[in-house]
Amino acid sequence: MARITLTVSALVALIGLQAVPVAAGECGYDxxxxxxxxxxxxxxxxxxxxxxxxxxxxTAQDGCRWGCTIVKTFYNSCGAIAVADNGAWGFGREWNRELAESTAVNWCMDNGRNCRTRVWACSK
Structure with a gap:
């Protein structure tokens, strides 16, 4: 009896997993x-x-009302731009948000101080 209950439980769990919707971007799962x-x-x-x-x-330029002078693209990853008090900036492209922001801030600090992330996004 325990074996039948375990099998039914596993089947219910498998069916339940298939019913859970997974969000995809505009480009689907590609x-x-x-x-x-x-x-x-x-x-x-x-x-x-x-x-x-x-x-x-x-789309990024639309968000800027076409006033962006720096636009960086990335593919199946995350991107971030950090800006310093003096206008210096840095870009980071990494596999997650935290690494992208860290890379952007580090590059920004090569030419500026008090660098902070201005914008970030992940495409995956």
């Missing part, structure tokens, strides 16, 4: 593009889950 951008007057924009690099770029 590899996806994203972008982050900043402008000279504090504008910022981002995109994620896009089918193409061009679409990711354009």
């Amino acid at each position: 590899y996806c593009w994203g972008a982050v951008g900043i402008g000279p007057s504090g504008e910022w924009g981002y995109s994620y889950g896009k089918w193409s690099e061009e679409d990711a770029y354009n």
Whole structure:
């Protein structure tokens, strides 16, 4: 009897797992593009889950109202831009948000002080 209960429990768990929806980006479960951008007057924009690099770029620019002078794209990863008090900036592209932000801040600190993440996004 215990064996039948265990088998039924496993079957119910398997059916339950298949019924759980999994979120996917606009590009489905394929590899996806994203972008982050900043402008000279504090504008910022981002995109994620896009089918193409061009679409990711354009969506980030839309967020900036096309005022971004720096736009960086990334593919199936995370991207971040950090900005310093003096306007210096750094970009990071890594496999997760924390690493992308850390890389962006470290690059920014090569030319500035008090670097902080201005914008980030993950495309996967």
